[in-house]
Amino acid sequence: MSYFEVVTLVQAPMELVFDTSLSVEAHTSSMSASRERAVAGVTSGRLALGDHVTWQARHFGITWRLTSAITACARPGYFVDEQLAGPFRHWRHEHHFTAAGDGTLMKDVVDFAAPAGPPGTLAEVLVLRRHMTKLILLRNRHIKELTEAL
Template sequence: MSTIYLDTVIKADIQIVFDLSRDIDLHQKSTFKTGEKAIAGRTSGLIEEGETVTWKAKHLGVVQTLTTKIIRMEKPNQFIDVMQKGAFKSMKHQHIFRREGKNTIMTDIFEFQSPFGIIGKIFNKIFLKNYMKNFLLIRNQLIKTTAENSTNRERSERQSS
């Protein structure tokens, strides 16, 4: 099993960051390079506990589908999604949020296991873990930029009123 840990510091309210992290439409914007689209289950808006989403995208030159389900949600502190169907042998993504002063710390713990036994393990170490980390970093950067721009816009509107 491979695990990716990422912490992203965001200068925005925890609720804003939490909601952006579960926004299907924003996720699709962050994955434009792979053409990722929500095709079944929740296909737009904010995903909730118990809901599923099926994604279709081109990864590594192959069109793939992945269905995940939100198995746990504690607003605005965390949610967990797990793979129901897809190319991984298993996949679990914990999204954890905590306040630190005026910032929100967004933590991703992404655990996955490739199929194909020893070949899958070698592929993980050589390529897939870095591929998935970069995929998450791009997503997190869009969440950060969107949240901080929203916060700055609200601040400016209050000051000009």
């Protein structure tokens, strides 16, 4: 299993950063390089507790689908999305938001495991952890740009 954290300071109100982080449109626009889109479940608007969404994206030359659910949500401080079906043996992404002066400290805690036993673990260590961290940083940069522009 892999675990990593990413912390991003956003100069925008906590409620705005939280709500934008749950926006399907904000997520898909942040992942445009991988052509990510919502293809089932909640496919537009803001996700809420209990919502399911199936994402489709292209990574490493392969089209993947991942169905996730919002399994915990306490606006504006915290929400969790977890994989219900998809390429990982396990995927849990905690999103934490705390006030930081006039802005918001956004902290992502990601815990995941690749499938396929020892070969998957090797891929996780050599490639996936770095790739997933890069995607979260990309997403956070996009959320920062969107919310700071308002």
